[in-house]
Amino acid sequence: MAKQGPAYYSPYPAATYEGVITPPEGKALLLEEVVDEETAMREVARVMLTSENPTIFPGPQVLYGWNEESKKKAKVIKEMSEVLNAQMIPMYDYRPKYPKIDPEVEINPNHPNLTIWNNNIKAAIFIGVHCHYANVALKIVRAETDCYTIAMCGLSGHEDAMATLRDQHTEELEKFVKIAKEVKQELGV
Amino acid sequence: MSKISDMTKTHNWSGQKLVSTDHLLFEAPRTKHFMTGSEVLKEAVKRCTVDASVSYPITPQSEAAHLIGELWAEGYVGVYFRGENEFGVMSEVAGCSMAGARTITTTSGPGTLRAMENFAMWSGTRAPMQLILMARGINSPLTIQPDNLEVQYLLETGMMIWYAENVQELFDMSIAAFTVAEKPDVHVPIVTVVDGFFVSHTREAVMLPEDDIALFPYEPYKAPLPPIDSEMPPGRFLRDPFVMKSNYISYATHASWQWEVRSAVERSRPYAEHFLKGLVHVSGDENAEIAFIACGTASQQSKEAERELAKLGVKTKVIKLRTIRPFPEKELIEALEGVKYAFVPEFNVVGWLSNEVRSALYGKCDTEIVAGPRVGGGMSMPAEAIIAEVMEKVNPGKGA
Numbered sequence: 399m400a401k402q403g404p405a406y407y408s409p410y411p412a413a414t415y416e417g418v419i420t421p422p423e424g425k426a427l428l429l430e431e432v433v434d435e436e437t438a439m440r441e442v443a444r445v446m447l448t449s450e451n452p453t454i455f456p457g458p459q460v461l462y463g464w465n466e467e468s469k470k471k472a473k474v475i476k477e478m479s480e481v482l483n484a485q486m487i488p489m490y491d492y493r494p495k496y497p498k499i500d501p502e503v504e505i506n507p508n509h510p511n512l513t514i515w516n517n518n519i520k521a522a523i524f525i526g527v528h529c530h531y532a533n534v535a536l537k538i539v540r541a542e543t544d545c546y547t548i549a550m551c552g553l554s555g556h557e558d559a560m561a562t563l564r565d566q567h568t569e570e571l572e573k574f575v576k577i578a579k580e581v582k583q584e585l586g587v
Numbered sequence: 588m589s590k591i592s593d594m595t596k597t598h599n600w601s602g603q604k605l606v607s608t609d610h611l612l613f614e615a616p617r618t619k620h621f622m623t624g625s626e627v628l629k630e631a632v633k634r635c636t637v638d639a640s641v642s643y644p645i646t647p648q649s650e651a652a653h654l655i656g657e658l659w660a661e662g663y664v665g666v667y668f669r670g671e672n673e674f675g676v677m678s679e680v681a682g683c684s685m686a687g688a689r690t691i692t693t694t695s696g697p698g699t700l701r702a703m704e705n706f707a708m709w710s711g712t713r714a715p716m717q718l719i720l721m722a723r724g725i726n727s728p729l730t731i732q733p734d735n736l737e738v739q740y741l742l743e744t745g746m747m748i749w750y751a752e753n754v755q756e757l758f759d760m761s762i763a764a765f766t767v768a769e770k771p772d773v774h775v776p777i778v779t780v781v782d783g784f785f786v787s788h789t790r791e792a793v794m795l796p797e798d799d800i801a802l803f804p805y806e807p808y809k810a811p812l813p814p815i816d817s818e819m820p821p822g823r824f825l826r827d828p829f830v831m832k833s834n835y836i837s838y839a840t841h842a843s844w845q846w847e848v849r850s851a852v853e854r855s856r857p858y859a860e861h862f863l864k865g866l867v868h869v870s871g872d873e874n875a876e877i878a879f880i881a882c883g884t885a886s887q888q889s890k891e892a893e894r895e896l897a898k899l900g901v902k903t904k905v906i907k908l909r910t911i912r913p914f915p916e917k918e919l920i921e922a923l924e925g926v927k928y929a930f931v932p933e934f935n936v937v938g939w940l941s942n943e944v945r946s947a948l949y950g951k952c953d954t955e956i957v958a959g960p961r962v963g964g965g966m967s968m969p970a971e972a973i974i975a976e977v978m979e980k981v982n983p984g985k986g987a
Contacts, residue, residue: 412846414853420772422857458813492812492819508820508840529771529811530713530847537843553809554772557850 412537413557420555420564427555427562435563435570436577442523442548442561443482443578447587449521449546452484455505457527459552461490467568468526474571475525481578483587484523487513492531507531511542519543524559525550525566532556550574591662594804599636601662603801608766612759612862615796622793624786627754628693628719629654631761634801638665638688643676645698646731647783648721652693673698677705684714684776685815687807689765691716695783696723696730699737709776710745710848712821713811715768716776718746719761721783722883722934724964733784734964735883738911739939745848747777747855748911749863750882754791757781760909763862765802771809773855775848780911782934785884785967811851820844852913859910866915869922871904872897876927877977878954880919880944882908885932885968892973901981908940916947923954928980931956932973936963 413419413430421427426438446452460471479486489505499506501516507527514522522545524532532549536558539547548563549556550571555564563570594600606615611634622630628651632640640659642652659667665688670676673694683690694702699720709716720741724734741748749764751757761779768777781787807814815822820840859866871893879889886907893903906922906929908915923929931941941958948956957980960972 412850414850415846419854419856494820494823511839528813530774531812533811533847533850534840534843537846538839541843542839553811554770554854557854 418557420557421562423565426564427557427559429560438561438563439574439577440581442563443574443581444585445521445546445548445561446482446484446523447578447582447585451517451519452482453517453519453522454479454482454484454486455489455522455524455527456486457489457525457532458491459528460526461488470568471526471571474568474575478571478575478578481575481582487517489524489527489531489535492528505535507535510535510539514539514543514545519545521546521548523548523550524556529553529556533558599801599804600665601801603634603636603799605636605803606800608763608802608862611762611796611800611802615800617794617796620793620795621790622754623650623788623790624721624754624757624781625651625654625788627758627793627795628761629658630795630798631758632691633658633663633798634796635691635762635765636689636801636804637663637691638805639680639683639690640664640667641670641676641679641683641690641692642667643670643673643694643698645673645695647723647787648693648695648698648719651719651721651787655691655693673702674705677702677709680716681705681709681712681714684709684716685712687805687810687814689769689805691719693719693721695721696725696734696737700725700740703740706741706744706746706776708825711844712815712825713774713848713851714776715765715774715805717761717764717768718776718778720778720780721787722780723783730965732965733782733967734934735780735782736935736937736939736964738780739935739937741778742912742939742943745775745845745852746912747773747775747852748780749777749859749909750780750911751786752883752886752907754786754789755793757786758793758795760863762802763859765805767855767858767862769805770855770858771811773851773858774811775851780883782884856913859913863909865918866908866910866913867918867922868907868909869904870907872902873904874925875902875904876925877901877903877981878923878926878929879903879905879973880908880929880931880940881905881933882911882940883934885934888968888970889932889973891970892977895970895974896977899978901977903977911940911943914943914947919944919947920952923948923952926954929954929956930960930973930976931958932968933959933961934964934968936961
């Protein structure tokens with residue numbers, strides 16, 4: 399089991415209550431610091447490439463072919479996982495599961511810590527997860543695990559992730575993959 | 588009747604040109620009109636491409652609800668109907684909003700309490716509807732007089748709460764309210780409060796843009812959760828509350844969900860800052876050692892007291908709170924720099940605003956907070972009452 403986070407088993411405190419909110423347009427967030435998007439992308443790539451069991455959690459918005467954008471994003475995310483040497487565990491829906499989820503094959507916003515504990519995941523990217531469920535999950539993960547969480551969001555971002563990139567569409571994801579390749583080469587991993 | 592034509596990329600169903608909120612609020616030319624709060628709310632809703640409105644009569648908001656109904660008949664509002672009672676109305680509003688409709692309703696006083704359970708459900712389901720609360724007293728004794736006691740009951744529902752001082756602010760705020768409530772990282776309901784009668788029934792000069800422009804429609808596909816589904820929370824919670832007490836969901840979800848709703852309200856700060864031009868407005872003598880902290884028409888009366896006190900040589904300033912949720916703690920502390928005494932004039936009997944102020948400032952500010960004067964509803968807030976309270980503090984036992 400992973401070590402508990404700084405808030406033990408309680409999701410409290412939420413980042414907004416520490417004065418941290420989503421970054422402004424064109425910017426990103428590393429912990430509580432507002433930074434340029436490229437700076438955040440480099441740090442995110444470094445963390446993913448140097449942490450144990452890096453994982454991408456793709457959500458319904460990129461798992462299903464809702465539209466052309468979803469399909470394009472899905473292809474880039476597959477390439478991203480290869481560049482980052484990351485496994486993929488899907489959050490394919492948000493339904494409560496009985497008696498509990500199988501943490502080997504899925505992550506669920508109602509108990510995301512189970513998947514992270516079971517697989518000893520130390521860095522993870524949430525992508526394509528609807529914002530509300532991402533936020534609910536990120537607060538729990540933040541409180542109960544020592545996993546470095548990264549939100550790649552198509553809308554405004556997520557302050558409860560350790561790193562958040564906002565307005566991430568296909569073009570931005572391709573830019574991230576390019577940067578990740580550079581960082582990978584620099585690190586020699 | 589409603590929906591004269593189909594929505595296009597440039598025009599809504601009533602033929603109004605679609606414009607940004609910034610254009611509607613800050614750039615479009617305006618002309619002067621003379622209107623009551625109820626009438627001006629009709630003008631605001633007319634310019635907001637509203638999909639649905641549900642109403643139920645209760646004084647003093649009945650006229651506003653009726654006028655929104657006229658907008659439906661004129662083709663500006665998509666759906667309009669009267670609910671069975673306030674509980675029914677707020678439930679139906681939830682259905683409209685969760686289905687992806689930009690939705691508005693209005694209520695007052697006891698109607699607010701009758702619908703109470705729904706408000707926490709609204710925010711818990713992240714539905715971005717707008718409630719216009721034309722504040723009135725709550726029983727008992729039965730009152731249809733000015734008061735704002737019901738706001739106390741709404742404070743911890745997880746909704747945003749903005750407070751308009753006058754007819755002009757009601758117009759501008761109710762337009763901005765939709766925009767902020769619908770931001771994907773906010774996306775919680777919003778209550779725009781005005782004091783009943785003083786604003787709802789009082790005719791004032793108001794500057795309005797032309798009515799051939801309107802807000803772009805709500806985009807439900809940018810919502811932070813997909814359309815409601817009875818198998819998935821929050822729909823699953825509404826269908827089967829026991830799911831929260833079973834192995835299906837960790838207890839942490841319940842806590843995290845609630846913090847997320849409140850976090851959403853916190854994320855509204857920069858948007859409110861932009862559209863309201865600040866979460867607080869300060870007027871009067873900026874170097875004053877005496878301040879009034881007020882919202883709604885109590886801030887109008889405080890301004891009158893500020894002018895009268897200036898004639899007596901007593902310098903004061905008025906700190907008007909425009910948002911109650913989120914509470915403008917940082918802005919209030921800044922505005923109170925150098926202030927020795929801050930009075931909190933209120934219409935209600937419990938002093939919910941002074942409680943909020945004291946709670947927010949505890950240990951962070953040296954200003955002495957004076958919880959009053961309070962009129963307990965049923966009447967206006969006489970400037971004389973505010974002046975007497977101040978003079979008793981600065982000139983004890985000698986009056987004004």
